[in-house]
Amino acid sequence: MIVKASDHFFFFFFLYLFSIPSLSSGANNNLAVNQVLSGFQTLISDAGNFEMGFFKPGQSPNFYIGIWYKNVRTTPETVVWVANRETPISDALSSKLQIVNGNLVLLNESNTQIWSTNIIPTPTPTTSASVVLLDDGNLVLRYNSSSSSITPIWQSFDHPTNTFMPGGKFGYNKRTNTKQIITSWKSTEDPSMGPFSLEVHQDEKQYVIKWNRSVEYWTSGSWNGRIFSAVPEMSLNYIYNFSYVDNENESYFTYSLYNPSIISRFVMDVSGQIQQLSYLGVTAQWNLFWSQPRMQCEVYALCGAFGSCRQNEFPFCNCLSGFKPRSERDWNQSDFSGGCVRKIELNCSVKDEKPGFIVGYLPVKSVSKFLETGTPKDEAACQRSCLDDCSCDAYGVIDNKCLLLNTENLNNISSFFLSVDPNNLTFPLKIKVSASDLANNTAKINTKFLVAGIVSGFCGLVFLCSIGIIFYRRVKRKGSREENRENFELEFQDNGRNVRYLVDPGILSAEERKGIDVPFIEFKTILSATDNFSLANKLGQGGFGPVYKGILPGLGEVAVKRLASQSGQGLKEFKNEVVLIGKLQHRNLVRLLGYSMKDHEMILLYEYMHNKSLDRFIFVKTLSVCLDWDLRFDIIMGIARGLLYLHQDSRLRIIHRDLKASNVLLDEDMNPKISDFGLAKIVKGRETEDNTTRVVGT
Numbered sequence: 001m002i003v004k005a006s007d008h009f010f011f012f013f014f015l016y017l018f019s020i021p022s023l024s025s026g027a028n029n030n031l032a033v034n035q036v037l038s039g040f041q042t043l044i045s046d047a048g049n050f051e052m053g054f055f056k057p058g059q060s061p062n063f064y065i066g067i068w069y070k071n072v073r074t075t076p077e078t079v080v081w082v083a084n085r086e087t088p089i090s091d092a093l094s095s096k097l098q099i100v101n102g103n104l105v106l107l108n109e110s111n112t113q114i115w116s117t118n119i120i121p122t123p124t125p126t127t128s129a130s131v132v133l134l135d136d137g138n139l140v141l142r143y144n145s146s147s148s149s150i151t152p153i154w155q156s157f158d159h160p161t162n163t164f165m166p167g168g169k170f171g172y173n174k175r176t177n178t179k180q181i182i183t184s185w186k187s188t189e190d191p192s193m194g195p196f197s198l199e200v201h202q203d204e205k206q207y208v209i210k211w212n213r214s215v216e217y218w219t220s221g222s223w224n225g226r227i228f229s230a231v232p233e234m235s236l237n238y239i240y241n242f243s244y245v246d247n248e249n250e251s252y253f254t255y256s257l258y259n260p261s262i263i264s265r266f267v268m269d270v271s272g273q274i275q276q277l278s279y280l281g282v283t284a285q286w287n288l289f290w291s292q293p294r295m296q297c298e299v300y301a302l303c304g305a306f307g308s309c310r311q312n313e314f315p316f317c318n319c320l321s322g323f324k325p326r327s328e329r330d331w332n333q334s335d336f337s338g339g340c341v342r343k344i345e346l347n348c349s350v351k352d353e354k355p356g357f358i359v360g361y362l363p364v365k366s367v368s369k370f371l372e373t374g375t376p377k378d379e380a381a382c383q384r385s386c387l388d389d390c391s392c393d394a395y396g397v398i399d400n401k402c403l404l405l406n407t408e409n410l411n412n413i414s415s416f417f418l419s420v421d422p423n424n425l426t427f428p429l430k431i432k433v434s435a436s437d438l439a440n441n442t443a444k445i446n447t448k449f450l451v452a453g454i455v456s457g458f459c460g461l462v463f464l465c466s467i468g469i470i471f472y473r474r475v476k477r478k479g480s481r482e483e484n485r486e487n488f489e490l491e492f493q494d495n496g497r498n499v500r501y502l503v504d505p506g507i508l509s510a511e512e513r514k515g516i517d518v519p520f521i522e523f524k525t526i527l528s529a530t531d532n533f534s535l536a537n538k539l540g541q542g543g544f545g546p547v548y549k550g551i552l553p554g555l556g557e558v559a560v561k562r563l564a565s566q567s568g569q570g571l572k573e574f575k576n577e578v579v580l581i582g583k584l585q586h587r588n589l590v591r592l593l594g595y596s597m598k599d600h601e602m603i604l605l606y607e608y609m610h611n612k613s614l615d616r617f618i619f620v621k622t623l624s625v626c627l628d629w630d631l632r633f634d635i636i637m638g639i640a641r642g643l644l645y646l647h648q649d650s651r652l653r654i655i656h657r658d659l660k661a662s663n664v665l666l667d668e669d670m671n672p673k674i675s676d677f678g679l680a681k682i683v684k685g686r687e688t689e690d691n692t693t694r695v696v697g698t
Contacts, residue, residue, distance in 0.1 A: 054092035058189035062088030171252025187335035217300035272299030301411035304339020322433035344434035348390035357430035374401030396429030557608035588642030615661035
């Protein structure tokens with residue numbers, strides 16, 4: 001028989017493959033000294049919770065050794081730990097993970113070591129070493145011995161990547177003088193170290209998020225033994241049990257789950273936010289419970305140099321006028337850290353080509369370090385200095401000092417003067433752009449304004465004609481109502497601001513009106529309490545009008561409800577609120593603390609409800625996890641008790657007529673309170689129903 005050379009080759013090749021010790025085809029949770037993990041082989045924890053092996057994120061050509069959830073049905077898999085995040089491999093079939101000289105090492109296709117646990121072996125014989133994947137997702141390297149106790153020599157929980165797992169440690173090792181740092185992936189398809197990291201501030205016992213391991217842009221607030229002060233969502237947390245451990249060897253935070261069947265994790269996300277997520281098996285999705293910073297645009301340098309963040313748009317990042325993304329591929333993957341570059345480069349050698357400037361805004365704290373070196377100059381002189389300096393990309397004048405900034409200092413630009421954080425002051429700066437590019441943008445803007453002006457003018461003419469006809473038909477009826485209202489306001493002020501005069505005599509008797517005692521608050525006091533109704537104090541918008549947070553002496557925090565002229569509600573609804581809530585007292589009804597009237601201003605002051613309205617917890621995914629069934633039942637019972645009081649137990653029988661989730665407020669202990677009685681109606685005697693002549697409610 002003739003045997004070809006190629007047959008010899010395949011014979012010896014397969015003989016070589018079968019001679020390599022490897023894992024069995026069945027599920028295995030450990031790797032011994034004489035075994036190899038390669039290709040599509042994996043380790044699976046005993047209970048089937050986690051799996052470890054080679055994986056390729058998204059469309060990336062690279063392979064990594066990682067640990068992911070085995071019992072979570074997501075595509076792609078949810079990876080919680082990566083070994084060689086900085087040193088990927090290109091071929092998983094010819095690479096191998098094995099124990100060498102007491103260390104777990106990864107060898108690439110050239111048999112070169114590219115990752116290792118990097119520990120100094122003890123005199124213990126290395127043949128007794130093994131690696132085990134535990135059911136909590138922890139990968140443990142240990143030396144087996146005859147004793148009943150097996151001491152881990154190395155474990156992945158001590159070396160987190162972007163995820164903080166239940167049972168893991170996150171803190172500071174006093175013996176080695178090292179701290180554990182959780183670092184984001186660079187992008188959703190690149191697990192290498194990104195720009196955002198979470199670490200523990202050792203002295204103040206708080207979490208800190210940093211950009212490039214240097215610029216601190218968020219802190220969790222102090223630890224009070226139960227929660228962090230800047231993360232109020234933790235007070236509503238019925239899932240996690242956090243604790244802080246401090247001994248002579250280490251100090252760290254750890255957490256466990258009250259219900260072990262819940263699958264949950266903390267992630268330092270590529271967005272620059274720390275996120276707390278729980279898995280919902282019904283939807284096969286991760287549910288976001290809370291994230292910090294709350295606003296995406298509060299993340300430092302999210303959009304990179306010459307990128308601008310806009311909170312209410314998606315994607316959040318846009319390039320400034322005259323700039324384009326440095327990498328379209330990265331931006332399409334929501335990795336904006338590379339920032340933007342000029343569409344037309346500036347040419348400093350051409351003296352006749354004078355650059356133009358566009359306006360942007362920077363947080364003052366981003367440039368505070370430059371104030372000491374800033375030169376006293378006015379706007380014109382500062383601009384000339386920037387034009388004469390080729391390295392100057394932008395300039396600004398703050399505190400009468402001229403600041404010349406280059407690209408590396410322009411990572412946190414906003415397109416608007418109002419920053420996301422009202423406490424984060426911003427100042428305007430002028431950014432250099434090519435003169436020709438500026439001219440093109442100006443021409444485009446002028447064309448848009450021209451078209452918009454023509455369309456708006458035509459629509460405005462049609463609109464004015466329509467409302468003119470409507471106004472003509474209603475002017476007579478409205479005139480009589482306005483006269484009655486003005487007479488009432490004059491009579492109201494003449495009667496010494498006594499709330500009892502707001503009540504229609506036909507509804508309540510004189511004796512019943514005496515029981516209503518709601519304080520009148522001076523309008524100027526309310527202006528002071530709300531900082532002149534500043535946007536920073538605005539809590540939201542209801543059917544009655546905007547609601548603001550205020551602080552009043554003797555009352556503390558209050559919610560200030562201000563009647564909006566366009567709300568469609570007026571004096572009747574205002575009277576209803578004051579009279580009904582002033583008369584009713586129940587723990588599940590919101591408490592009215594005062595009211596005010598001045599000219600056409602009508603103000604109501606309520607107790608401040610820290611957790612706002614119920615609809616937020618029902619419809620916002622980040623908060624819906626808070627509502628477990630025990631809490632839902634308590635809220636339902638509280639609402640039912642409030643309604644029972646209105647319909648049966650109070651001296652007045654009242655129909656609310658606008659009960660919905662947004663009109664149920666929650667205090668700091670999640671107790672529900674019914675609010676917004678503007679459309680409520682009193683039913684006389686023992687009647688249980690009433691007729692209405694107009695559509696009300698929602």
